[in-house]
Amino acid sequence: MKLALIGFGQAGGKVVDEFLAFDDAIDGGFVESAIAINSATTDLKGLDRVSVENRVLIGQARVKGHGVGADNELGAEIAEANIDELQGAIDRIPVHEIDAFLVVAGMGGGTGSGGAPVLAKHLQRVYTQPVYGLGILPGTDEGGIYTLNAARSFRTFVDQVDNLLVFDNDAWRSAGESVEGGYDRINREIVERFGLLFAAGEVREGDHVAESVVDSSEIINTLSNSGVSTVGYASETVEIDDGLLSSLTADDEFDEGSATNRLTSLVRKATLGRLTLPCDVASADRGLVVASGPPNYLNRKGVERGRQWLEDETGSMEIRGGDYPITVRDEVGTIVLLSGVTDVPRIDQLQEVAIEAQETTADVRATADEDFASLMDTGDELDALF
Ligand code: GDP
Known part of the structure; x- marks a missing residue:
């Protein structure tokens, strides 16, 4: 399906940049337009692929291009105050x-954390197309303020979008990795999963016509129940050498059977492996299974079996399935989109820690006010200048 991607803040911009690279690499055609919005000049300059005219600096009057720190209330205020500039950039999207x-x-930050829900609300009011969010949760080691920001932003964002797709940095960090190197790797993981999902609904003229190709309406229907979604992915490298393919076609029956088994087990691996937001799969409301890879390795039976298995796992009658043939990768993969998940321990934990952080912050502020009053308390003995 065709998307207008809008990255808000540093993480948002970098992930949108990476989506553009991925769309190019798989010749996907799912990115119609890409915009990056930030209150920090340096973050916008650091992008590689978003075109210069689509990099929008906001809040100059307030923060002079230096960003908002991790103040997401200021991030939200700046977005509200600059809604006309944002609309100006969106006007360039067909x-x-x-x-x-x-x-x-x-x-967890400031600009994107505060600004993304403001922008989503605006888009919902002006346009009829669905507005999805892709929210990235901070690592648990980032500290109280990031957790508090994330919990407040999450709560606000989920109400302003048609569906909030979530990626949890905490579930994806590796020990011993530098923060920057870590983000580069994580960003590639993000765009592979969400990119393959959205590219699946974008079969263009001249593409190999799949047996049961996924249509953008199936993605939209799966995401139409609002709430929170998570994505799983599993893949296997396969040979796309011409010689091998012709020898496989000579033995059609074996080929069919092994393709079916491979796809069925990849659906299980994708669902039971690491999700973008770990959760209890049984709590999903709807689902979509997409098999991607060289056309010869895809078959209807494999997707159908995987789909049925997911129905049993989730107890949901609304599990859709289909193919996304892709000739430029030597990988067969399955994407599993689980929508409307409700049993998510990470969100419960995020909210608990955030409430604690909010209370501690209020206590510290009250104590600091008291301490300052007592520091300055000289009775009537000292006169102020004016
Ligand atoms: P903003 O610019 O004020 O919106 O804040 P940032 O986007 O810099 O940071 C917000 C949060 O996003 C951080 O707390 C991190 O958890 C996360 N983050 C920052 N950069 C990246 C990135 O490149 N990739 C990912 N996955 N997460 C990031």
């Missing part, structure tokens, strides 16, 4: 060509 908006932001 909106009639897109199937949906995707607003991407890190929830």
Whole structure:
């Protein structure tokens, strides 16, 4: 399906940049437009692929291009105050060509955390296309303020979008990795999963016609129940050498059977492996299974079996399935989108820690006010200048 991608804040911009690279690499055609919005000049300069005219600096009057620190209330205020500039950038999107908006932001910081929900609300009011969010949760080691920001932003963002797709940095960090190197790797993981999902609904003229190709309406229907979604992915490298393919076609029956088994087990691996937001799979409301890879390795039976298995796992009758043939990768993969998940321990934990952080912050502030009053308390013995 065709998307207008809007990255808000540093993480949002970097992930949108990476989506552009991925769309190019797989010749996907799912990115119609890409915009990056930030209150920090350096973050916008650091992007590689978002075109210079689509990099929008906001809040100059307030923060002079230096960003908002991790103050997401200021991030939200700046977005509200600059809504006309944002609309100016959106006016360059050929909106009639897109199937949906995707607003991407890190929830723990300031600009994106505060601004993304403001932008989503605005888009919902002006346009009829669905507005999806891609919210990135901070690592648990980032500290109280990031957790508090994320919990407040998450709560606000989820109400302003048609569906909030979530990626949890905490579940994806590796020990011993530098923060920057870590983000580069994590960003590639993010765009592979969400990129393959959205590219699946974008089969273009001249593409190999799959047996049961996924249509953008199936993605939209799966995401139409609002709430929170998570994505799983599993893949296997396969040979796309011509010689091998012809020898496989000579033995059709074996080929069919092994393709079916491979796809069925990849659906299980994707679902039971690491999700973008770990959760209890049984709590999902709807689901979508997409098999991607060289056309010869895809078959209807494999997807159908995987789909049925997911129905049993989730107890949901609304599990859709289909193919996304892709000739430029030597990988067969399955994407599993679980929508409307409700049993998510990480969100419960995030909210608990955030409430604690909010109370501690209020206590510290009250004590600091008292201490300052007592520091300055000289009775009537000292006169102020004026
Ligand atoms: P903002 O610019 O004020 O919106 O804040 P940032 O986007 O810099 O940071 C917000 C949060 O996003 C951080 O707390 C991190 O958890 C996360 N983050 C920052 N950069 C990246 C990135 O490149 N990739 C990912 N996955 N997360 C990031």
